[in-house]
Amino acid sequence: MNRLSLNQKTTNSWAVEQAIDGCVRAGLESIGLWREPVHEAGVAKTAALIADAGLRVSSLCRGGFITVPEGEARRRAMDDNRRAIDEAAELGTRYLVMVVGGLPAAGGASTPVLPGQRAAAGSASPAATTGGGPDAPVERDRDLPAARQRVADGIAELVPYAMERGIQLALEPMHPIYCADRGVLSTLGQALDIAEQHPAEAVGVVVDTFHVWWDPDIERQIARAAGRISSFQVCDWITPLPADSLLARGMMGDGHIDFRYFRQLVEKAGYDGDIEVEIFNADIWAADPDDVVAWMKRRYAEYVAGPES
């Protein structure tokens, strides 16, 4: 239980101060933070609250969104990533989670706004469209290999800055359901292909069960990730998939993922860090956050931390 970390998105209605207090009340030692609520409280104030509470920050979400072609929007995105690196350092975590972005036309140049998250000043809401009917096909950037190359280029540009500040860029492969509009890194193997171009202290990977559970090559890739696993995150794949695919994650035990199997794989690869629970789900967000934390602890004990499967 001392490795269990509450990613604050799981208790989305809580502000940072409330999430920190909630962790302390629940006896948790670690928390995963998101930049937007941290900005609302202030980075320095959040860092002070974390220190007072004696918590670890298991990761900061999120940098990334670097698939746009060279130009002003890309320069803005790179500047924002450097700010995110600074914030991670100030908050006392080593790990900045990178959600790399989708195809440019699908997500727009700006950081997409998640459900339940207020738009940051200056950022546009997602520009995704459903297409235009018989006579209005949508012209857009469909060059997926090029978008992926721009991710590799962007990471290479950020590495020196991250290394100077002791931050590991944690590349998060995302479920292929999000390839078009959120993350063109679709497999752990693909994330490692980029990470391995850099020192391990500079670029790591996130193993999030929701994103990678289906991958037939996952055993081999988790073994390959030894020494580069920045974060291990858990939440479940539930069926039928909820209507809003961004809120499709379930509490451990409600879905189809064998969490002990994945915990054993990352441990065999040498990972002994925090295990973050990050759940985007409208029903869970509508529940009382203290109840959600208690529920999460029970399910973690039963499905993740329990005896060998």
Next chain:
Amino acid sequence: MNRLSLNQKTTNSWAVEQAIDGCVRAGLESIGLWREPVHEAGVAKTAALIADAGLRVSSLCRGGFITVPEGEARRRAMDDNRRAIDEAAELGTRYLVMVVGGLPAAGGASTPVLPGQRAAAGSASPAATTGGGPDAPVERDRDLPAARQRVADGIAELVPYAMERGIQLALEPMHPIYCADRGVLSTLGQALDIAEQHPAEAVGVVVDTFHVWWDPDIERQIARAAGRISSFQVCDWITPLPADSLLARGMMGDGHIDFRYFRQLVEKAGYDGDIEVEIFNADIWAADPDDVVAWMKRRYAEYVAGPES
């Protein structure tokens, strides 16, 4: 245009006779059939109608659903697959598309019923559940590697029967969004790992852009599939994803897929067969089927068959 095939699911409201007539009216030479509507018309009658119309049958959907453990349900599934092989032979196609099935507890032992499809006699509707809330986690089979092994075993069992009848089992890797409840074959590479255990005339693979477009390894895997590509199918990945993930497919041009890129990859691998358009989408199903066919032809010309990208 002579390679364009209408998969009859694209015009879901048409019975088999109507779909055959619609193809002839539109000047198409090929049609992809589904077993359930063929059963409604009768297999022998459908075969006669196809012959009278002078159409090719580009494929028959679908065999599969062989992830259940050994026992009565599995024997029933294997018998049903042998019937499907017989039907493919009678209908004059070489290709039986195999949708292998999800985790047993997610889809149940029976063939799931698709939206817009009447339940076949004796088959149950999907048993998927959303999970039970705080104190009722769902006990189910979460052993994905074992389910995948049962697919390989089932294919091996069916191969001699298929070879005797001149049918190629066409393994269809499905988008990982369907891994839990519909198809545990998630990548073309994984499908080829199974196919390559058998003669090419017995086991091939389906390259469906909707299912494989996100795969970072797809160029290499399509090249590897040379000589085993049973079917090339096209439809688009649209965002935001429609609420019902089974009806999430879009008309070519409405989404994010670069179809010419994939057409060139399969052609480089030696594929010169039919190109099937198979779209599950409530809006398209609600439109006039003749309009849908005309629309499909225009979009095929513009996005799939057109000049080099």
